[in-house]
Every structure is written in C-alpha cells, then in structure tokens.
Amino acid sequence: MLEARLEQANLLKKVVEAIKDLVQDCNFECNDSGVGLQAMDNSHVALVSMLLKADSFSPFRCDRNIALGINLVSLQKVLRAAQDKDILTLKAEDSPDVVNLVFESSESDRISEYDIKLMDIDQEHLGIPDTDYAASITLPSAELQRICRDLSALSESVNIECTKEGVKFGCTGDIGSGSVTLRQHTNVEKEDLNVDIQLSEPVSLTFSLKYLVNFCKASGLSSRVKLCLSTDVPLMVEYSLANNSYLRFYLAPKIGDEE
Numbered sequence: 001m002l003e004a005r006l007e008q009a010n011l012l013k014k015v016v017e018a019i020k021d022l023v024q025d026c027n028f029e030c031n032d033s034g035v036g037l038q039a040m041d042n043s044h045v046a047l048v049s050m051l052l053k054a055d056s057f058s059p060f061r062c063d064r065n066i067a068l069g070i071n072l073v074s075l076q077k078v079l080r081a082a083q084d085k086d087i088l089t090l091k092a093e094d095s096p097d098v099v100n101l102v103f104e105s106s107e108s109d110r111i112s113e114y115d116i117k118l119m120d121i122d123q124e125h126l127g128i129p130d131t132d133y134a135a136s137i138t139l140p141s142a143e144l145q146r147i148c149r150d151l152s153a154l155s156e157s158v159n160i161e162c163t164k165e166g167v168k169f170g171c172t173g174d175i176g177s178g179s180v181t182l183r184q185h186t187n188v189e190k191e192d193l194n195v196d197i198q199l200s201e202p203v204s205l206t207f208s209l210k211y212l213v214n215f216c217k218a219s220g221l222s223s224r225v226k227l228c229l230s231t232d233v234p235l236m237v238e239y240s241l242a243n244n245s246y247l248r249f250y251l252a253p254k255i256g257d258e259e
Contacts, residue, residue, distance in 0.1 A: 001061070001062075001063055001091070001092065001093055001094055002030050002061065002062045002063075002066050002090065002091060002092040002096075003059065003060075003061045003062075003089065003090070003091050004030070004035060004057040004060050004061070004062070004089065004090045004091075005057055005058055005059055005060070005087065005088070005089045005090075006056070006057055006087065006088045006089075006090075007058065007087060008084065008085055008086070008087070008088070009079065009082035009083070009084065009085075009086040009087070009088035009103060010084035010085065011052075011056075011221075011241070012079060012088060013076075013079045013082065013084065014218070014220050014221050015050060015052075015218075015221065015247060016072055016075055016076050016079060017076065017217060017220075018215075018217045018218035018220075018221065018247065019039075019048050019050070019072065019218075019247075020072040020073060020076055021214055021217070022039075022041045022046055022048055022211075022214060022249075023039040023040070023041055023048060023072065024071060024072060024073065025039075025069065025070070025071050025072070025119060025121050026038075026039040026069075026070065026072065026121065026123065027039075027067040027068065027069050027070075027121050027123050028067070028068040028070060029065070029066075029067055030062050030065065030066045030067075030068060030092070031062055031064075031065045031066075032054065032062050033053065033054055034051055034052050034053040034054045034055075034056065034057075034060070034245070035051075035052045035057075035090075036049075036050060036051040036052070037049070037050045038050075038123075038126065038128075039123065040126070041211075045208065045211065045251065045252050046211050046214075046215075046249060046250065046251050046252075047126065047128075047234070047249070047250040048247070048248070048249055048250075049128060049246075049247075049248045049249075049250070050245075050246070050247045050248070051245055051246055052241070052245045053243050053244055053245045055243040055244070056241070056242060056243045056245050063094065064094060066092055066094065066096065067121075068092060068096065068099050068118055069118050069119035069120055069121035070099065070116060070118065070119065071119060074116055075116060078101060078114045078116055079101075081103065081112055081114065082101075082103040082112070083103070083105065085106050085107070086103040086104060086105055086106065086112075087103070087104040087106060088101065088102070088103055089101070089102040089104070096118055097117065097118055098115040098116060098117055098118060099115070099116050099118060100113065100114070100115050101113070101114045101115075101116065128250070131228070131230060131233055131236075132200075132230075133228035133229060133230045133233075133236070134162075134199065134200050134201045134202075134203045134229060134230045134231065135162035135167075135197070135198070135199045135200070135201075135202075135203045135227075135228070135229045135230070136197075136198045136226060136227065136228045136229075137162065137167050137182075137195070137196070137197050137198075137226070137227045137229075138194070138195070138196040138224055138225070138226045138227075139182060139194075139195045139196075139224070139225060139227075140192055140193055140195075140223060140224060140225075141216070141218075141219040141222055141223060141224060141225040141239065142219060142223075143182070143195075144212075144216060144219075144225050144227070145213075145216035145219045147169050147180045148169075148209055148212045148213045148216055149213060149216070150178070150180070151169060151171045151178055151180070151209060152209040152210070152213050154171050154172075154173040154175060154176060154177065154178050155171035155172060155173030155177075155209065156173070156208065156209055156210065157171060157206050157207065157208060157209060157254055158170065158171045158206065158207055158209050158212065159171065159204060159205070159206045160203075160204070160205055160206075160207065160227070160229060160235070161202075161203070161204040162197065162199060162202060162203045162204075162229060163199070163202045164199060164202075165181075165183065166181050166182055166183035166184065166197065167181070167182050167197060167227075168180070168181045168182075169181075169182075171209070182195050182197075183195065183197075184196065184197050192223045192224065203229045203230060203231060205229055205231070205235065205253040205254075206253060206254040207235055207251050207253055207254060208251070208254065211249075211251050212237075212251070215237045215249040215251070218239045218247055218249075219239075221239045221241060221247060222239040222240055222241065224239075224240065225237060225238065225239055226238040226240070232253070233253075234250040234251055234252050234253070235250065235251045235253065236248055236249070236250055237249040237250075237251070
C-alpha cells in the first residue's frame, strides 16, 4: 500500500495549480523513491516532470510501484478543501480504484477525508536524456514571471539569447518590440535576487511566450528558477523544491518563421 504524509498541503496545491492548464490527466507514479509524474501537453510542445522524493514525506511508505491516474481538475477541487497549513496524507491500496486524501488541521481537531476515483491512463514514459546544456541561468522566479508577462503583451514569441554579456529576452510583434537584458548579478544581502549565468557557448533560441507564462505559475513554489538552454534541444525550466525534489518544464524551440 501507499501512505505518504506531507507536513503542508500547500505544496501539492501549488504543484497542481502550476500544471493543470498544461495537462488534464496524468499518472502519479509512486515507488519507494517518492512520487513522480511526467506528462506532455496535448500539442506535444511542452512536457512537465515532477519528483517529490520520499524525504519530502514523513512518514512515507510505498510497498510496490503504483500508478495513480488522476484528473488534475478533480484533484484541484478536492485540494481546495484543505487549508494551506493542513497536514495532507495520501493513501492507496496496492491495486487501487480510488486514492484517499486526509486533511488534518494543524491548529484544531478537524479531520477531512476525501476519495478520488482513479482513471486508467495509458501514458508512455518518455526518457528525458541527460543534456550538457550550453547555458544555464538562475534568476529570481518573480523576475522571469514579470519578463514573460510584459513581453507577452507585444508578441507570441520570445527570443532568449545568452552570451558572455548576459541573457537577453527579446520580442517583436505587431505593435512594436521589446527586450530585457539581465547581467550576472550578486547581491550579498539578498541572495534570492542573484542572477547566475554559466555559459560554455552562446545560445539563441525562440520559444512560445504562452507556454512560458504558463510555466511561471509555479513561481510560488520557489523563489529561484533555473533556465537551461542548448541549440536544437528543448528549454528546461526548473523550480527546485525541498529535499532535492523538483518541478521541471521542457519546451521545444520554435524553428524558422513559425509563429
């Protein structure tokens, strides 16, 4: 059986909020190393990959590999019943047709319990190749969210160009053009504001802003976000979570004049 207890329901609420507009149904893969999911959006342009390691839960028990096929809109509706600071326990039998969610108030004796019917989702597990990226940029997640939101008012696409001078987000649309350039920046007093750029060779790629704006819904999970780029491979956007857990998005670059 599976029993996984999160100290704060808020973590799962934010993960579901961040990915529910990209994927509707997905398998939560549970094994002795933790709870993971991997799913593509309907247009096969973006992929989401999440891992909540066993150390994120206390206790964590998973006797054998279980796939929990869940509709994320349904899950979000049930999670709304949980307060952010509630203790959340997920339970499932070895061959489950429901997953049981228990919310315990950390401040009172309230215990809420819900069952969600599981779905049989046929999902191929895509192997994500290990990539040595040419450029990786770590920046405040609020900064990336602001840049993507501001540029999306002008255009559907953004060109991300990383050189030794810095990283430039630029776009051109019907009403005009715009760009934001970030240079390497260290703030000793507020490390969350640092911009760290690691570069082995210059990279310039174009991506859909609609998807990037969507990825930025995960900003509430982490104050920092990491962008990894290499020519001709998908962009990786990573939000690090506690205990070496993560939420990652992958986005295929636009090619040529495709808008």
